[in-house]
Amino acid sequence: MTQVFAGRYQLVDLLGRGGMGDVWRVWDLRDGVYRAAKLQRQADSASLLRFVRESSTSVEHPHVVAPTGWSAEDGTVLFAMPIIAGGSVAQVVADHGPLPDAWVQEVGRQLFVALQAVHDAGLVHRDVKPANLLLEATGTASPVLRLSDFGIAAVVDEPRLTRAWEVVHTPGYAAPEVFTDADPSPLQDLYAAGVVLAEMLTAARPRPDGIVPVPPGPLGPVVQRLVEPDPARRFASAREAGAALSAVVVAPATGEPVEVFSHLPEWPEGWGPGGPGTATPPTAARVAVRADEPTRRRPVTPRQPLPGPPVETPPAPQRRSERRGVPVGAWLLAVAGVGLVVAAVVTGVR
Structure with missing residues (x-):
């Protein structure tokens, strides 16, 4: 239990x-x-x-x-x-590398819709980044985004939980004015969203110097305005940014489709889709998973794998003769020579 x-x-x-x-x-x-x-x-x-x-x-x-x-x-x-079973945008970028303009445009559109709802509620998210943009497991169908993690969200016009000089934003996604003790503002979320769009288009993490290289292509002008250092030069709202992004004409995605598959682990023993005690027998489970199931869990080889700890490979076992540094052929010749000497000695004795 x-x-x-x-x-x-x-x-x-x-x-x-x-x-x-x-x-x-x-x-x-x-x-x-x-x-x-x-x-x-x-x-x-x-x-x-x-x-x-x-x-x-x-x-x-x-x-x-x-x-x-x-x-x-x-x-x-x-x-x-x-x-939310499909992982995050950060994982999709790691798996697929630079993402197609059409995919980025749709995810960005949904992000601005979510941010507008957050801002209308009097909140500033303050931690917009790929790891906090969760995705439903939709396979190769249109992505469905869910904005998550309000742990450092701020209520506009309410006291902050941090001292004036303390920065709680994730480095690389924070707007420049954050470092000048500016009060939380929805425009700071728009800046972070621009960094996220650039990262999806290029698969490059934000630079430590705070400069956001604007990617080429049709979505570049929207990204440029979102990451303006001067807040007054950015879009006035998430709604305006979303409208500008949606108005861009992009070519349909070609090549390998972007797949958002389930990242949930297999059911532990005794558990199943219906709760405790509803585990599906292995045979039935294999039948239930169709070849065209869009949300099935299957491995994807990351194009940008995270470095793991070094693995020490144990040395291969050596034969006894090899451990002494003597080749096997030399041992055979030595044995044959000893046999000839013994034979000669025996013959001489007779």
């Missing part, structure tokens, strides 16, 4: 670890559905306050991941949200 948190959320398996906590797949005993649950594992009050703020940030929108509830038990806080 797996652990049950706060009498409601049964922990199934670990999906990932982040700076603000661990993310688990849980079974909601009350609602009878699977959810993703983030558990706060840091003890300092500032991180816990941000965690609670994220759990209370509820923007109901198709392109925003809204928390469904939260609980606390023995000094640990958990908040639940829908499971």
Whole structure:
């Protein structure tokens, strides 16, 4: 029996670890559905306050991941949200490299729709980056984006959780005015969105010097205006930016299609699509997965793999003769020579 948190959320398996906590797949005993649950594992009050703020940030929108509830038990806080199975834009860029203009345009359009909903709610996200842009597992069909992670979101005109000189944005995606103690503004989210668009088009991470190279192509002018150092020269709103992006005429994508497949691990023992005790027999599972299933989980060879730890390869076992540094042929000749000497000695004795 797996652990049950706060009498409601049964922990199934670990999906990932982040700076603000661990993310688990849980079974909601009350609602009878699977959810993703983030558990706060840091003890300092500032991180816990941000965690609670994220759990209370509820923007109901198709392109925003809204928390469904939260609980606390023995000094640990958990908040639940829908499971988004397709990974993140960061993983798609790592798998496919530079993405087609048409794909980037659609993802960007949905991002600006989500940001407009966030800004209309009086919030500034402050952490727009590829890792926080989650995707539904749609296979090679049109992507469906969900903006997530409101852990450092700020409410406009409310006191900040950081000191004046402290920067909480992710380096490379922060607008220049963030470093001059500017108050949180929706225009800072637009700058970060421009960096994200450039990264999707080029597969290049943001430069440490803060300069954003504008990629060539039809989407370049939109990116250029989004990453203007002067906030007054950017688009006035996410809605305006989305309209400008959608108005660009781009060529249909050609070549290998971009695939967004499920990144969820296999069901642990005793679990299945219907909850605990509904595991599908292996034979039936193979029959259920069709060859044309668009959201099936299958391996993809990353084009930009992350470097892993060096693996020490144990030396191959050597034959006894090789360990002594004597070739096998030499041993055979030596044995034959000894045989001839023995034969000669025996003959002489007779």
